[in-house]
Amino acid sequence: MGRHNNFQRKVEVLGFVDGDISLNWINDAGGKVINLLCKGSLRHLEKQLKKTPEIHIHDVKNILRKAEMRDMEVNIYLEDWSNGMIHSEEYVFYLLDSLKDENIQRFMLPDTLGILNPEQTFNFCKKNYLTGILLFTLIFMLIMIMILQSPTSFLQLKQE
Numbered sequence: 001m002g003r004h005n006n007f008q009r010k011v012e013v014l015g016f017v018d019g020d021i022s023l024n025w026i027n028d029a030g031g032k033v034i035n036l037l038c039k040g041s042l043r044h045l046e047k048q049l050k051k052t053p054e055i056h057i058h059d060v061k062n063i064l065r066k067a068e069m070r071d072m073e074v075n076i077y078l079e080d081w082s083n084g085m086i087h088s089e090e091y092v093f094y095l096l097d098s099l100k101d102e103n104i105q106r107f108m109l110p111d112t113l114g115i116l117n118p119e120q121t122f123n124f125c126k127k128n129y130l131t132g133i134l135l136f137t138l139i140f141m142l143i144m145i146m147i148l149q150s151p152t153s154f155l156q157l158k159q160e
Contacts, residue, residue, distance in 0.1 A: 040078030
């Protein structure tokens with residue numbers, strides 16, 4: 001259905017740093033956008049995957065190359081990013097710096113556990129390193145909040 005209506009790039013599918021297993025099944029199902037779950041904290045990387053940052057980045061870059069060969073878009077979803085920023089900020093910056101020039105559509109920096117308060121989030125986002133990556137995301141989120149709270153007011157503002 002999605003393929004016939006040209007929706008393949010409108011559906012994003014969660015995939016993993018697992019060689020090409022996720023890429024293959026998403027591609028075989030007709031998907032064209034993968035939200036690649038990467039480890040956003042050193043603790044998760046070392047405890048769950050038992051990998052070094054260098055090996056993880058190498059594995060991510062391999063997936064990026066394979067996705068490009070399949071004409072797939074990739075977003076990076078940094079799992080446990082909020083804990084990463086609190087406990088292993090250097091790792092987060094190293095990871096982002098290593099991937100910033102790759103063919104990545106979006107970096108998603110979730111606080112899935114809700115451990116950050118708004119002030120902490122703002123402080124992390126205003127850091128010079130993250131400003132470029134997060135500025136668009138923050139502006140987009142603010143616009144979406146405005147639209148959801150008052151769609152009519154937003155449309156009138158846009159027309160002026």
